[in-house]
Amino acid sequence: MFANFISHGQSVQWASKIIAFSSEYTDQLLGKEYRAIHALGRPSKYPKFGNTPSAWQSLTPDSPSGEYLIVSFDTVKQIKQVVVFENFGAGSLTRIEAFDENNKLYLLRELPPSYAQANGQITRIKLNALTPFKVKSIKITLNSERVKGFSQIDAIAISDDDKPIEASIALEKDPNASLVKENLGLAINSKFNEICPVVSPDGKSLYFTRWKHPENLGSAKNQDIWVSQLGDDKKWMKASLFPAPINNEENNAVCGISPNGKTMLLNNVYGKDGQMEKGVSLSFKLRTGDWSFPKPIRIQNFKNKSEYSEYTLAPNGKILLMTTETKDSYGGKDIYVSFLKSDDTWTEPKNIGPNVNSGESESTPFIAPDGVTMYFSSSGHVGYGNNDIFLTRRLDDTWLNWSIPENVGPVVNTNQWDGYFSVSAQGDYAYFSSVENSMGAEDIYRIKIPEKVKPQTLVQFAGKVVDATSKNPMNAKIVVRSTISSDTMAVEYDPYLGDFSFMWPTKKPFVVEVKSKGYLAKRxxxxxxxxxxxxxxxRIISLMPLEINKQFKLPTLNFAQSKADIQKESFEALDGIVLILQDNPVYHILIEGHTDLQGDWNENLQLSVDRAIKVKEYLISKGIESSRIQTKGWGGTKPVSSSVLEDKRRLNRRVEFTLFFNE
Known part of the structure; x- marks a missing residue:
């Protein structure tokens, strides 16, 4: 389903750095459109050609002094082929030359005035053999007077193979016949515009926007939010108009839903008088089931030259991705990222970089529930139509490094405008808007997600935190940490209901830590x-109340007959003790060991001491200072069960704890 960027054993390199250029087109009203940087990387428009801001264009159309561009590559190597994607105004190239490692310049080919066969084409230079030197960079020279008007260079690549470089970026021609896009029908679509589908992470609610529908609010029937629920038959029920205050007489749209379904990201800033301003807001689900009046998100130094912005919120609720156009944009609207600060404001947006953002406009970003996969619409990458939907994956925690975008394929993408791609946590269906074969204007469709287009597989972890004694819901702090990376997530938690829910990639093992003041923490x-x-x-997570100077024991901390070794199933309970001591450095702890009544009295006394010491050693191994830990052994003198039955007698083989302040 992807644009095929695999080189099939062919060593293809795309230009990765601009070394020098004669000039580049600039305009004070534009961002970075037409700059030399757009000649880097893979082509933006292929297999189409034509005028585009995603290509290098010289400052003036017909310079008598000529123009040139020098680019380098990630790896220095011998080559057998050079290709130049002349996107527009082809025919101006005069020379293609190569620099070796010592910056000596070699002529590879001179091009006659008649070499161009079309206004846009791929110009390929094939050599008879590998260059005897390693190529460090390529220089192309243009006589811009050969072709009247502007000439554009979209990409430059080299290879040590004879195979055509363009074959490595060929778009799929024959979509898989089993992957059929499904119009959601009259329950969702009408002769009016249905756009911006957002499916809830649990896959059971579908929010979308209708434009000029007769049932919309207000006399102008502006853009309103509608919602449909998934029926038991796995079909969407008839949509209904979402209630106030989320809908009003102005333009309304849902941008995203949090993993627990309790936070809604909304387009625009809501005024108390019913007026709207550009921006983005949050609404929270109340205990009554209603939604709160939208609260504006305040983004520092937010600027937008475009009339429109789109937004998507990461699953942790602390990272906001948006489209906006500034003087630093690569072209039109770009995708930017902003981070939540401790004062509840958001950082100044940062451009996520040229791998994703092109000289064209990027729009409708959607970050999947995995927090890694992002879908967006663009006309600045290799595609089938005016705007295609692409996939990119986050490569690190900066949110500024992303994989090369991949086209999600011809079943979704048409030769027209395609956008608003949304997926649920299940990763089964994708929802998007399209005008192809619609009932009127834009309709909402869904498709079974092809394997390569899916976000990471997730586990939805939900449950309650209760007091182990009273069984009542209680307040708690829940933190999830990956055991193989630095990923950490504070779980959004409702202290009134005592319930929580979060989603996590199955490929990352994780630890759940649950803490509450005055309780034994759990890990x-x-x-x-x-x-x-x-x-x-x-899961129902029970936390045991703790009191200073009051003895307690861990139900899962028991020992084998005549053994002092801690059993593996006891580690998690002991980690709860570690968390308490880490969070409360003024606490000290007394560890008291016990045995059953079997065997020699003196041996049992020593065994009880050994058990207490083993627990102490475990706490020390987790970073607790030895000076904060005291131990004592009681042998079999304090049994909790005198039964002769083993399942009762084993309860005596235990360790008990007392927290205290050291005076």
Missing amino acids: EQFDFRKESKYMELN
Whole structure:
């Protein structure tokens, strides 16, 4: 389903750095359109050609002194082929030359005035053999007077192979016949515009926007939000108009829903008088089931030359991706990222970079529930139509490094405008807007997501936190940490209901830490790397109340007969003790070991001491200072069960704890 960027054993390199250029087109009203940087990387318009801001264009159309561009590549190597994507005004090239490692210049080919066969073409230089030197960079020289008007260079590549370089970026011609896009029908679509579908992470609610529908609010029937629920038959029920205050007489749209379904990201800033301003807001689900009046997101130094912006919120609720146009944009609207600060404002947006952003406009970004995969619409990458939907994946935690965008394929993308691609956490269906074969204007469609287009497989972890004694819901702090990376997530938590929900990639083992003041913390580790499908997990987490100078024990901390070794299943409970001591450095702890009544009295006394010492050693191994830990052994003198039955007698083989302040 992708544009095929695989080189099939062919060593293709695309220009990665601008060394020098004669001039580049600039305009104070534009961003970085037409700059030399747009000659880097893969082509933006192929297999189409034509005038585009995603290509290098000289300052003037017909310079008598000529123009040139020098680019370098990531790897210095011998080559057998050079290609230049002349996107517009082809025919101006006069020379193609190569620099070796010592910056000596070699002529590879001179081009006659008649070499161009079309206004846009791929100009290929094939050599009879590998160059005897390693190529460091390529220089192309243009006589811009050969072709009247502007000439554009979209991309430059080299290869040590004879195979055509353009074959490595060929678009798929024959879509998989089993992958059919499904119009959602009259329950969702009408003769009016249906756009901006957002499916809730649990896949059970579909929010979308209708334009000029007769049932919309206000006399102008502006853009309003509608919602449909998934029925038991897995079909969408008849959509209904979303209630106030989310809908008003102005333009309304949902941009995203949090993983627990309790936070809604909304386009525009809501005024108390019903007026709207450009921007973005958050609404929160109340205990009554209603939604709160939208609260504006305040983004520092936010600027936008475009009339429109789109927004998407990362699953952790702390990273906001948006489209906006500034003087620093690569062209039109670009995708930027902003981070939530401790004062509840958001950082100044940063451009996420040229891998994603092109000289054309990027729009409708959607960050999948995995927090890694982003879908967006653009006409600045290799595609089928005016605007195609692409996929890119986040490569690190900066949110500024992304993979090369990949076209999601011809079943979704048409020769017209395509956008608003949304997926649920299950990763089964994708939802998007299209005008192809619609009932009137734009309609909403869904498609079974092809494997390569899917976000990461997720586990939905939901549950409650309760007091172990009263069984009542309680307040708690929940943190999820990856055991193989630096990923950390503070879980959004409702202290009134005591429930929580979060989503996590199955390929990353994780630890869930649950803490509450005055309670023994819990830490539990999970590993779902063998799971290949979305799964749901429900847990009730009970926290044990703690009191200073009051003895307590851990139900899962027991020992084998005549043994002092800590059993593996006891580690998680002991980690709860570690968390308490880490969070409360003024606490000290007394560890008291016990045995059952079997065996020699003196041996049992020593065994009880050994058990206490083993627990102490475990705490020390986790970073707790030895000076904060005291131990004592009681042998079998304090049994909790005198039964002769083993399942009862084993309860005596235990360790008990007392927290205290050291005076």
